[in-house]
Amino acid sequence: MELAMAAEELRTVVNRLRRAQGQIAGVIKMIEEGRDCEDVVTQLAAASRALDKAGFAIIATGLQQCLTDGAMAASEDREEMRARLEKLFLSLA
Template sequence: MELTMAAEELRTAVNRLRRAQGQINGVIKMIEEGRDCEDVITQLAAASRALDKAGFAIIATGLQHCLSDTELAESGDRERMRARLEKLFLSLA
């Protein structure tokens, strides 16, 4: 499935992904340094939440585009696209 979306609309998702990338790098460094398990898990959970939020933002943007696309609605593909986006959404749940 190809979702063409403007970078501006996905800026928040990209920022979350960058934050998660930094958190994951931090988790790796913490493990290598032998840091406390609780601290490592806390950072890992934060990275996981950032990834989830980015995924939901991308799917929400895709839903907005697909469901408002009149050409898509007229072609009868709207239901198929909705089902595919729902499947993506559930993969993050």
């Protein structure tokens, strides 16, 4: 399954990943500075959510492409695609 995203979708995903990158850098800095554990965990959770949202956006785009491109025409293809998409969703769970 190739990833071909529209420019706007791609920009949104990249922005989310950059935000997560900044949040992770912030977490590292907080740990190095000996910041409060609750603050560190809160920032880490925010980074995790940003990564999850980016991953789900990529998976949703892939699913949309599968449905619109007719890639799921044959029953064998459908089952294989379903298994691959399920594996992708579970990898983010």
